[in-house]
Amino acid sequence: MKKISRYILVFITILAFAVAIPKLYWLAFEKPIQAPLVMYSCIDDGFMIQYYDQEFIRTDTKGNIYTRDEFELKLPLFYIRQLLINGTMPDTIKGVAMDVHEISRTKSSYRYRPLYKNAPDPGLYPLFESESGRANLEMPLDYFRIKERMEFVIASSNKVDERKTQMFTTVLNNRGFVFPSKMIAGLPTTRKTIDEGYIVIDDADQMFHVKMVEGEPYVKKVDVPEGLKFKRIECVDFKDRKYYSYLISDANELYILTQDDYELIKWPVEDFNPEIEELRIYGDLFNYTITLKGPNYLNITVLDDKYNKVDQYYDSWTALSETKAGKAAAFIFPAEIRMTDANSSFVNFYFERTKGFLWLILNVLLMAIHYTIIRKNGFKLKRNLIDFTVILITGIYGFLAVNFFQNKFFD
Amino acid sequence: MYKSVFYKEWIKTKWFLILLSLIGLLAVGNIFLKVQHNITFNGANKYWYLILFQNQLYFKSLKFVPLLIGLTIALIQYIPEIMDKRIKLTFHLPINEDKILLIMLGYGTFGLVVSFGLIFSFFSIMSSHYFGKEIVDAAIISVLPWFLAGLAAYFLAALVILEAIWKYRALYFIAAASFLLLFFEGGIAGSYSPVNFKLIILTLLISISLIFSAYRFRKGEM
Structure with a gap:
């Protein structure tokens, strides 16, 4: 003992x-180990790289060195505000007239980190009114959970709203929803331009789009190809309204779910590991730049606006274990x-x-x-x-x- | 004989145990007064939102309460024993020395479990009154390691106090403090769910650590 x-x-x-x-x-x-900033230039159709080594070094894949101004000129859509101030914004790029509103409308920025996925599930979500007719979204008085039914709990009394629960549960049942849910993905915030509700995966791995329109349930079943399952769905709120969400499949492929016609489109991005890699997607008028950032490397794929792959870049730096x-x-x-x-x-x-x-x-x-x-x-x-x-x-x-x-x- | 040891410990600690339990219950009461206040001023739906999506830990003022209770009870129970080396008298009683110590430790553990049980139950009941099950579950996962830390601190404090040589007392303190840090990592509500069971096992394991110090004590290492 x-x-x-x-x-x-x-x-x-x-x-x-x-x-x-x-x-x-x-x-x-x-x-601190600083990862380089790598962007795709729509002027040169090539990668522009900025990294820190005593001072900022701006270069490209051919080894040319640029001043800050020259560097920004190669990335006009990214540095548009600076170029407008300098008066150096080009009128047209690739024959397309540079319209500030159009540039802003097509611009999107998104970031996924593995710790978003590996996290406790809140379990309760607010369902916003999608068509309130108001300019701003309002926080609802209740929160929903999807267990044996879609239950709405009124926060002030901590009691279930039976009427609303019945209404949504019935519609979900009618659409073939199998309770409980396996995943609920959405943007539970009032700080978004409009509300598109939630993408919900049910117990039979079926996908549904659930929202509330004028107090009534809107439930749409999404056709998912046989055998395709998703481990993570990240909803987005972009001005161009091309798609509802990015989706990471069980096979670590990247998909988008298009707006209104609910088409699942696979993006040609390879070797994504959502357990350890951060994913950044930057979209503009011409391209989508998809950056997979691992502990000491970047793996970048560039797509055109039709989601075809146009270029790829890999860069790595000294790993922490290799430092003194x-x-x-x-x-x-x-x-x-x-x-x-x-x-x-x-x-x-x-x-x-x-x-x-x-x-x-x-x-x-x-x-x-x-x-x-x-x-x-x-x-x-x-x-x-x-x-x-x-x-x-x-x-x-x-x-x-x-x-x-x-x-x-x-x- | 066991009963009388138990009774002796009860005389030593009863008022502190009662007082500390009351302080714990008051701390919980204070948490829910604040919850009530926040709900009145911000609206329950907005307050739920802060908890669910902005990582507001409504229970965070409870963090060091069990630790404080565990440490205090250990001090009250074991400091008198080392003053004038009184515990040596106890060891002359006609029972196995380890058993006496385990009874003392058992008494303290029982007292703490009752005290923590009351505070924890009060906290759970109040949480369930104001919040949905999901919020309550995450809160319970988060406060559980704090209560375990209270028990672990009690066991380890007993070990440190009963050690007679200051050098080792300091070393045990360093080891004990490093270990207790594991219970206070922070993080978002519910983040301790994969590790709570392991912490329960570790806490049970160190409950018998006192035997080590007692052994040293009665072998005369001063």
């Missing part, structure tokens, strides 16, 4: 130190445990083993130090074999733990 109690304390200390010590280490030594601090960490820590993860909103024990075996050097060194400590105190070596094993495996954490909670009485 005494021995067990000691090993429990050792174990808990190892766990706590494997979280705390690397955290302090990175707090002290981590340097990273290399030193690989020597000190056999592994790290983090309670939080950049790609998840959940708290957990995120265990990450250090690449390579450099840390074994330190571990063996610590075993030698531990040996001298034991000898100095006159303990029996045989009784400390487990402690040596602990140090060999867990290194610095184990060394501290077994010496914090010393073994001396068990001789």
Whole structure:
């Protein structure tokens, strides 16, 4: 029992130190790594790159160096406000007259991060009135959940609105909805131009568009090709109203769901990993620039306005593990445990083993130090074999733990 | 004999236990006064929105209350034992020494569980009164590690207090504090759901850590 109690304390200390010590280490030594800004130029039909190395360097894939003004001129739709101030905005590009309203209407910007997907589900959502006739959207008085039925809970009384619940549940049943829902995707905010309700996946993996029009349910079943399932749906609110949402399929393909005709169109984007990669989509009059950003790389695909692939670019930079601090960490820590993860909103024990075996050097060194400590105190070596094993495996954490909670009485 | 040890602990701690439980209940009461106030001023629908989508943690003032209760009870229970090394007297009683300590620890744990149970139940009932199930569930997931931290702090404080040598006391304190940090990562409501069960297991495991310190104590390491 005494021995067990000691090993429990050792174990808990190892766990706590494997979280705390690397955290302090990175707090002290981590340097910011700036990803380059890569944009597609509609002037050159090529990539423009800006990165920081003591100063901002602006270049392209051919290695030409640009001044700030020259760089901005190559990306007129992105830097339009600056070019208008400078009076250098071209009148036409590719034979298309530059109309400020049209440029603004076709401009879209969107960002997905893995921690949006790996997050607790709120479970309750506000259903806005889509056609209130008012300029601004208003927050409804109730929130809905979709379990055995589509239930509306009135916030002020925390009671179910039976009439509204019945009304929506009946319509959903009539359209073949199988309760409960597997996913509810929408933009639960009043800060959008118009409301398009929610895209809902039911228990039979069918897709529905659900909104409220003049107090009545609007439910539209979307035809999804056999076998196509989605792990994430991100609704958007763009002025050109071309599509309701971006969708990430179970096979990590990227789709859009077109507005009004509910067509699912697959975009030619390859190798997307929504668990660790950020996705940025920048759309303008001519192109969509789709950036997949991993821990130390960018993978960019450019589409034209008909969603055909026109160009691709890959860039990478020094990974954290390759920096001086990273290399030193690989020597000190056999592994790290983090309670939080950049790609998840959940708290957990995120265990990450250090690449390579450099840390074994330190571990063996610590075993030698531990040996001298034991000898100095006159303990029996045989009784400390487990402690040596602990140090060999867990290194610095184990060394501290077994010496914090010393073994001396068990001789 | 067990009963009398239990009774002795009760005499030592009863007023603190009652007072601290009341403070805990008042802290919960205060949370829902604020909730009531916010609902009156902003409207329930807007307040629900802040909680659901803007990560407003209406219960966050509860964060260190269980920790405070656990630590205080440990101090009240174990400080008198090390003053003049009184616990050595206890160890002369005709019962197994580990058992005596486990009874003391068991008493403290039981007292804390009752106290935390009251505070937690009051919090859950009040939350369910004002909010939908989804909001309440996420809140419970978020406050649970704080209550576990209260128990863990109690066990670890006992360990630190009963250690006789200051050097080791300091080292245990560092280890204990690092461990307790795991319960306070913050994050959005409901973010602790994958880890709560693991934290429960860890808290149960360290409940017997006191035996280590007691062993050192009675073996005469001063």
